[in-house]
Amino acid sequence: MLEHKKNTYFGTQGKSWDGTKFDCYIVGVAGGSGSGKTSVSERIIANLNVPWVVVLSMDSYYKVLTSEQKIEALNNNYNFDHPNAFDFDLLLENLKDLKEGQPQTNTLYGANVVIFEGIFALYDRRITDLMDLKIFVDTDSDIRLVRRLKRDIDQRGRDINGVIQQYLNFVKPAFDQHIQPTVKNADVIIPRGLENLVAIDLITKHIQRQLNERRYSFRWELLKKIDYNEELPKTVIVLEQTPQLKGIHTIMRDRDTQRDDFIFYSERLASLVIERGLSEVTVKDHQVTTPLDLPYMGKRCNEKICGVSILRAGGIMESGLRRVVKDAFIAALMAIRILLDHNVPEDRIIFLTLLATRLGLHVISNAFPKVKVCTSMIDPKINEETLFIEPGVGNFGGKNIDCIYLSPTIEQ
Numbered sequence: 001m002l003e004h005k006k007n008t009y010f011g012t013q014g015k016s017w018d019g020t021k022f023d024c025y026i027v028g029v030a031g032g033s034g035s036g037k038t039s040v041s042e043r044i045i046a047n048l049n050v051p052w053v054v055v056l057s058m059d060s061y062y063k064v065l066t067s068e069q070k071i072e073a074l075n076n077n078y079n080f081d082h083p084n085a086f087d088f089d090l091l092l093e094n095l096k097d098l099k100e101g102q103p104q105t106n107t108l109y110g111a112n113v114v115i116f117e118g119i120f121a122l123y124d125r126r127i128t129d130l131m132d133l134k135i136f137v138d139t140d141s142d143i144r145l146v147r148r149l150k151r152d153i154d155q156r157g158r159d160i161n162g163v164i165q166q167y168l169n170f171v172k173p174a175f176d177q178h179i180q181p182t183v184k185n186a187d188v189i190i191p192r193g194l195e196n197l198v199a200i201d202l203i204t205k206h207i208q209r210q211l212n213e214r215r216y217s218f219r220w221e222l223l224k225k226i227d228y229n230e231e232l233p234k235t236v237i238v239l240e241q242t243p244q245l246k247g248i249h250t251i252m253r254d255r256d257t258q259r260d261d262f263i264f265y266s267e268r269l270a271s272l273v274i275e276r277g278l279s280e281v282t283v284k285d286h287q288v289t290t291p292l293d294l295p296y297m298g299k300r301c302n303e304k305i306c307g308v309s310i311l312r313a314g315g316i317m318e319s320g321l322r323r324v325v326k327d328a329f330i331a332a333l334m335a336i337r338i339l340l341d342h343n344v345p346e347d348r349i350i351f352l353t354l355l356a357t358r359l360g361l362h363v364i365s366n367a368f369p370k371v372k373v374c375t376s377m378i379d380p381k382i383n384e385e386t387l388f389i390e391p392g393v394g395n396f397g398g399k400n401i402d403c404i405y406l407s408p409t410i411e412q
Contacts, residue, residue, distance in 0.1 A: 024054075024098055025211060026114045026130055030121035030182055031137030032175045033081065034147035036193030037117045040137050043194060047204035048113065054098070058118020061091045076162045081119065081174035088124050095130050113207065119174075122182040133207065136186035139193045141172075230358065233365035237374040239276055245269075249377055252393050269354055269376055270320030277352045277374035278324060281305065308339065317352060336368055346370035357382055357389055 027044070031037045038057075045053050062085055065073060072078040079085060098114050122128055122136065145167060152158045183189060190199045232238070239245055248265050251257055257265075286300035307321045339349055347370040356375040359382060364373055379389045 024114050025132050025207065025214070026095065026099060026116060027207065028121040028128060028131040028134045029115060029117040029137060030119065030123075030135070030179070030186070031139065031193070032141070032144050032179055033119060033171055034144035034151070035137040035139040036147075037119075037121075037137050039194040040135070040190060040200060041115045041117045043200050044115065044204055044207070045113075047201065048207060054114045056094075056098075056114060056116045058086065058091070058116070058120060061087050061118075063087050076166045076169075079170040079174065081170050081179075083120055083123060083178055086120060088120075088127065092124070092126050092130075095127060099130050113211070119179050120182070122185040123178065128185050132210065133203070134185055134187045135203065136183045136189045137193045138183065138189050138191050141175075232358065232361060232378075233369075233373075235365055235369070235372045236361050237276065237280070237372060238378060239272060239374075239376045241377070245272065245376060248272075253391065266354070267319055270317050271323055273352050273354060273374055273376050274317065274320045274324050277350045277372075278305075280350050280372050280374070317354075336364075336371060340368075350374060355379060355389055355392065360389075 027041075029037050029041050041055060045055065062080070065078070069078055073080075095114075095116065116127075116131075122134055128134055148167065148171070149160065149163055152163045153160060188199070188203060190196050190203075194200075248269050251265050252262060252269065282302045283299040284302050285297060287295055287297050290296050305321075305325050307318065307325075309318050336349060336351065340346060346368055349368070349371045351364060351371055351373045353373065353375045356373070356378050357380070358378060361373060361375075361378070364371060379392055381390050382388070383390050
């Protein structure tokens with residue numbers, strides 16, 4: 001892990017549910033000091049609205065200063081804006097690992113986007129070759145100088161003469177000689193930085209379109225590789241298809257069902273699935289004394305139950321778990337893969353889902369043969385374009401409610 005005063009950089013294993021590696025989408029954002037690179041990056045992240053984004057700052061890759069260089073820096077005589085001040089080899093190594101899905105010391109799973117921002121983000125050809133989109137933030141030099149003065153004086157406690165000295169001696173020459181020429185490497189130039197909301201919006205839509213294309217392509221390629229038969233895996237538990245259960249599904253699947261009714265019956269269905277799933281939890285004998293002072297031999301869970309809500313769609317299951325297990329601890333994670341990587345035994349995991357397909361159930365069984373899966377019903381197929389279960393219930397998000405879907409890649 002590399003740290004500096006504003007950023008913490010976490011590597012990624014770049015893995016899907018079954019450990020399959022995939023490329024993340026890398027965006028490079030360059031520009032002069034004070035051009036608004038960080039603000040543009042943050043705005044892109046906010047507009048993207050995806051859960052796993054790594055922001056990697058070039059400030060994390062300054063070379064370690066020698067004793068003599070530290071003295072020069074204290075006297076404003078060290079050039080932090082020259083390419084030689086950065087460790088491009090380490091940067092290249094880290095970006096390659098992120099791109100190729102190699103594990104780092106600390107992990108952020110399933111990163112969709114890596115935004116790398118810095119004055120020399122587009123300087124090194126080895127670095128730019130790894131990028132999917134290259135952006136240069138072009139802001140007027142007077143505005144950049146004012147922003148730098150304000151930042152260094154207000155946030156870093158420096159005196160105005162020292163800031164101006166450093167700007168004239170190092171910052172401006174470095175921009176003219178090394179940074180401005182990298183604009184030719186950019187795919188997109190954003191004039192006026194953060195003020196140019198139209199340009200940022202267009203860039204965001206482009207990234208979203210690229211991510212969607214990659215996601216569906218990746219999922220469908222995995223789906224086509226699965227070979228399965230009609231017999232369900234032994235680890236799968238399907239609720240008894242009672243009239244009550246079919247009645248709940250009928251209401252939920254009806255396109256004319258009102259939102260309040262949909263939420264009510266979704267939560268009811270979640271409770272049924274959770275109650276059945278908890279029957280698979282390991283218990284032990286436990287004796288209590290009744291109000292009549294008579295002994296009663298019952299059962300008690302061996303361990304405290306922890307509910308893991310799969311991002312982003314596990315919200316409806318959380319309320320159901322809290323109804324059934326009062327003191328259950330609930331965490332939010334991305335996939336079964338994370339639990340295994342944090343040393344949770346596979347046979348101690350119970351995967352609960354409201355709806356599934358045979359293909360999805362075989363996918364989980366192939367990847368995690370000891371994980372038990374409990375579902376209320378099995379639908380016949382998956383749509384090849386949307387990867388939604390059919391006939392299904394459509395997109396739960398359209399009714400402002402979340403549910404755990406059992407998709408081929410276990411990502412929803």
